[in-house]
Amino acid sequence: MSQKPTFAAIAFGLAIGLTGAANAAWQPAKPIEFIATAGPGGGTDNFARAVQNIITKYKLVEQPIVVVNKAGGSGAEGYTYTKAMAGDPYKVVFGTSNAWNQPMVSKVAYNYTDLTPIAAMVHDEFLLWVKQDAPYQNVQDFLKAVAAKPPGDVKMGGAQSKDTDETLTRMIDKAAKVKFVYIPFKSGAEAAVQLAGGHIDAHVNNPSESIGQWKGSTQRPLCAFSPQRLPDGPKVTATQNWHDIPTCVESGLAIPQFQQPRTVWLPGKVTADQAAFYVDLMKKVQATPEWKEYIERTSQTDTFLTGDAFNKFIKEDIERTRKVAADEGWLISN
Amino acid sequence: MVSGRSLEATTALITGAFGAAVIVSSLDNGIGWSAAGVESGTFPLIVGLVILAGSLFNLVQGWLHARAVILGPSEFRRLATLFVPAAVFVGVIPLIGMYPAAALYVFGALAWHRRGSLLLAAVAAIGAALALYLMFELTFHISMPRGALGTFFGF
Amino acid sequence: MENLEALMHGFGIALSGNHIFLMVIGVLLGILVGVLPGLGAPNGVSLLLPLTFGMQPVSAIILLSSMYWGALFGGSVTSILFNIPGEPSSVATTFDGYPMARDGRPTTALATAFGSAAFGALAGVVLITLAASWVAQVALAFGPPEYFAVYFLAFASFIGMGGSPPIKTLVSLAIGFALAAVGIDTVSGSVRLTMGIDEMVKGVSFVVAVMGLFGIGELMIAVEEEFHVKAISSRVEWREVFRTLVGLPKHGWALLRSAAIGCWMGITPGGPTAASFMSYGIAKRLSPRRANFGKGEPEGIVAPEAADHAAGTSALLPMLSLGIPGSATAAVMMGGLMIWGLNPGPMLFVEQKDFVWGLIASMYLGNVVAVVLVLLTVPIFAALMRVPFFIIAPVIVIICTVGAYSVSNSYLDVMLMMGFGVLGYLFKKLHYPLAPLVLAIVIGDKAEDAFRQSMLMSKGSLGIFFAKPLVTTLILLGAALLLMPTIWRTIGRMMPRSEVKP
Known part of the structure; x- marks a missing residue:
């Protein structure tokens, strides 16, 4: 199935050769499939569609691009599918850090080494949120209150299990010497509503997952898990914008950085030329004003990582997650 | 020609086999209560047991009370x-x-x-x-x- | 009354030529994706989304929500004509809709369905208009234990209706639960029940199961029993459409009750599927014509359709006011809202009055447009029943195949669908009920998640289900519905016995 269509490729090569446009670089010769490892409307889906829209708008690729959602199994469906497409440069999969973190903690049939890394295009931020009318004014108050209760009495909600939200919760546990009980929901949006209803005490949502709730005064952020404050911008509430929220380190919770990269991959066994084509394509996407607009709208951070920098990032992230996962006994044996 | 009896038996065997498969695979996941709450194999195990037991009941019941013939040659x-x-x-x-x-x-x-x-x-x-x-x-x-x-x- | 004023203002916005045109386009496209199994409103919405970027947010949401109405209506068409429900929420419509259509009355069945659906939708919109802020508060009261209680109630009202051998019902239900558990488990993140097939990590899709169980299974039954659809007159039956609509108030009580159940399940997180099943179950218990249910009883169409649409409509409210998408379509629309620069959430009603009330007004208009268009198409759809069987059979097989494939571009799903087809045939032949299996596939894993989330919150104590008045009431109501038939049957059995024994 994934065999390259040799005779068509030759024909195509000939055609290009005749028109004189031939050079060493690879160009796509048929429609490209973008695989979003999230359902319609999810963060990764919006990411894939934003890239698709920009490419289409600027005609960065001659071939049409189709977005396919393969959200099953927390994204495992998309990665497993891509793994099976080894050598096919017409499948591009969009995901997060779960590409390398999920195989560590559950018995899925892929690993990130089965894929060809292209880029990490943007980082989504994490914040610690509490209910609007909660008595805590800052992280210290909150953590003190948690420590005063018996372990497992204070409920932290989050999206999925053993994924970024729970990993971050366990890091907070360790840094502040407390013990939250973690309640996994299907999505961050669901956790936000549960917090608004007072069924849980806190969550660690991304900005875009809770901005509506913050505006509506049902919950507020205590601190951001980023090295510096989020960029200045328009007011979200009457008095505050994202920049007014202190970093967690500033307010005494020693977790300097925790971010969710949004990643792009090709299947394994593609040629260097093919990978280079997509790296170049994503760079072009990143340079457009629409991309800036997408990043601002979703309050994410622009950090384009590719090649060695991306590989280094993956290594570090794995290192960090593995530590938490090992302590919690999540690691699967393989 | 297919008798009601064999059709009932076949169906009960199919569902029973599925139940057994569910039980076996649920054992991979951990049963009962742990620090992370109800373990993920618990419900599948219960459900698998219900399917298996129900299928056995249907097998016996079907064998004893089935109608004689339901699929004649022309239906088939x-x-x-x-x-x-x-x-x-x-x-x-x-x-x-x-x-x-x-x-x-x-x-x-x-x-x-x-x-x-x-x-x-x-x-x-x-x-x-x-x-x-x-x-x-x-x-x-x-x-x-x-x-x-x-x-x-x-x- | 402040709301009514705002609504009038909203009508001013929605009632422009441009917007009516968008509604017609949206509804027609919606009917198309609704009728084609495998495609659904999410496909249509994601297709249209890029077109809306240049539009005013109000125009854009009018286009998208009209498509949603169209898809809701269209979903009932295949359920009634071919026993293939395109959406989980139209499964219950097949129970009486299909028998009635097969009986030579497809026009009546479709008109009944559309008429009651329109009534349900209207009830939903009226509720949104009058009680928007209150409704949002109610939705917030639902935490994991309450969610579990709602799902329990949905199961309880539908199961235990009798009719099928109890052990077969139990096996069918349990198989549904097992299928719902396949894939990654939300609460633990681990992979379950994939039986060694890597791709199964994505889980078993409802559409795949239903195409096989209902579509292919029913086809096999029809061929084997040499079932012929009764001759349908070739006249275009406008009069029949009209007569059916005029006759609907006969079912006034059922309509009201079903719309109420629908609204309630739409606001609480039960959703349209739970609503339609529950409404059908309750109608069957309460109706004097109980025995006719499943054989083409009009009330068996009225109940699920009115509830489904009431729930589908009122479910948009939590999306707008809380930012929880109640369905895949709502999720895509929410993505759209953010692209247009709006943040769904409590402030939307305050900051974007024009947008919100324009949308609510367009719900009234959009539903009117949808029901008119869809009623106009009734004779066309009914005419499909006259296509000879030897043509329609391969067409249904192809549609089910394509539908199963397009769920996630997977050939495995096509094989599964055929497997479900054989199972559906065997089950039907041997009087295993299919409905419990379907209900369990749709809400089984949600019920399990809610239960385990509750257990995490209570550190393993079942007391959490009796800790607050709301959850306790729901649980007790469910238990009563579950036990009632058994108690009645026992009493019924004891009476004659005492007569025999003198």
Whole structure:
């Protein structure tokens, strides 16, 4: 199935050769499939569609691009599918850090080494949120209150299990010497509503997952898990914008950085030329004003990582997650 | 000829086998209570046990109380004329792709019943494939399987 | 009354030529994706979304929500004509809709369905208009234990209706639960029940199961029993459409009750599927014509359709006011809202009055447009029943195949669908009920998640289900519905016995 269509490729090569446009670089010769490892409307889906829209708008690729959602199994469906497409440069999969973190903690049939890394295009931020009318004014108050209760009495909600939200919760546990009980929901949006209803005490949502709730005064952020404050911008509430929220380190919770990269991959066994084509394509996407607009709208951070920098990032992230996962006994044996 | 008894038994064996498979695979996941709450194998285990026990009951019950014959030779033949072509259609999709398979299926069905000319059947077959293409591929951007044949021709 | 004023203002916005045109386009496209199994409103919405970027947010949401109405209506068409429900929420419509259509009355069945659906939708919109802020508060009261209680109630009202052998019902239900558990488990993140097939990590899709169980299974039954659809007159039956609509108030009580159940399940997180099943179950218990249910009883169409649409409509409210998408379509629309620069959430009603009330007004208009268009198409759809069986059979097989494939571009799903087809045939032949299996596939894993989330919150104590008045009431109501038939049957059995024994 994934065999390259040799005779068509030759024909195509000939055609290009005749028109004189031939050079060493690879160009796509048929429609490209973008695989979003999230359902319609999810963060990764919006990411894939934003890239698709920009490419289409600027005609960065001659071939049409189709977005396919393969959200099953927390994204495992998309990665497993891509793994099976080894050598096919017409499948591009969009995901997060779960590409390398999920195989560590559950018995899925892929690993990130089965894929060809292209880029990490943007980082989504994490914040610690509490209910609007909660008595805590800052992280210290909150953590003190948690420590005063018996372990497992204070409920932290989050999206999925053993994924970024729970990993971050366990890091907070360790840094502040407390013990939250973690309640996994299907999505961050669901956790936000549960917090608004007072069924849980806190969550660690991304900005875009809770901005509506913050505006509506049902919950507020205590601190951001980023090295510096989020960029200045328009007011979200009457008095505050994202920049007014202190970093967690500033307010005494020693977790300097925790971010969710949004990643792009090709299947394994593609040629260097093919990978280079997509790296170049994503760079072009990143340079457009629409991309800036997408990043601002979703309050994410622009950090384009590719090649060695991306590989280094993956290594570090794995290192960090593995530590938490090992302590919690999540690691699967393989 | 298929008796009610054997049909009941077959069905109970199918569901029972599924129940047993559910039980076996649920054991991979941990049963009972742990620090992370109710473990993920618990519900599948209970459900698997219910399926298995229920299937055993149905097996015995079906054996004792089934009606004598439910599928005579003519019923069986009619079922085959529906199911065999459908299964062949589904079976050849990976080989020749969705569109040719659908066209051949429609053509075959019309030709078999001998209403109208073969030409008409051919037109209907191509029309069906074309309609599928327009609707799914073109309008809603869902690409249908090309099959080994399509790959060979470079689609 | 402040709301009514705002609504009038909203009508001013929605009632422009441009917007009516968008509604017609949206509804027609919606009917198309609704009728084609495998495609659904999410496909249509994601297709249209890029077109809306240049539009005013109000125009864009009018286009998208009209498509949603169209898809809701269209979903009932295949359920009634071919026993293939395109959406989980139209499964219950097949129970009486299909028998009635097969009986030579497809026009009546479709008109009944559309008429009651329109009534349900209207009830939903009226509720949104009058009680928007209150409704949002109610939705917030639902935490994991309450969610579990709602799902329990949905199961309880539908199961235990009798009719099928109890052990077969139990096996069918349990198989549904097992299928719902396949894939990644939300609460633990681990992979379950994939039986060694890597791709199964994505889980078993409802659409795949239903195409096989209902579509292919029913086809096999029809062929084997040499079932012929009763002759349908070739006249275009406008009069029949009209007569059916005029006759609907006969079912006034059922309509009201079903719309109430629908609204309630739409606001609480039960959703349209739970609503339609529950409404059908309750109608069957309460109706004097109980025995006719499943054989083409009009009330068996009225109940699920009115509830489904009432729930589908009122479910948009939590999306707007809380930012929880109640369905895949709502999720895509929410993505759209953000692209247009709006943040769904409590402030939307305050900051974007024009947008919100324009949308609510368009719900009234959009539903009117949808029901008119869809009623106009009734004779066309009914005419499909006259296509000879030897043509329709391969077409249904192809549609089910394509539908199963397009769920996630997977051939495995096509094989599964055929497997479910054989199972559906065997089950039907041997009087195993299919409905419990379907209900369990749709809400089984949600019920399990809610239960386990509750257990995490209570550190393993079942007391959490009796800790607050709301959850306790729901649980007790469910238990009563579950036990009632058994108690009645026992009493019924004891009575004659005491007569025999003198």
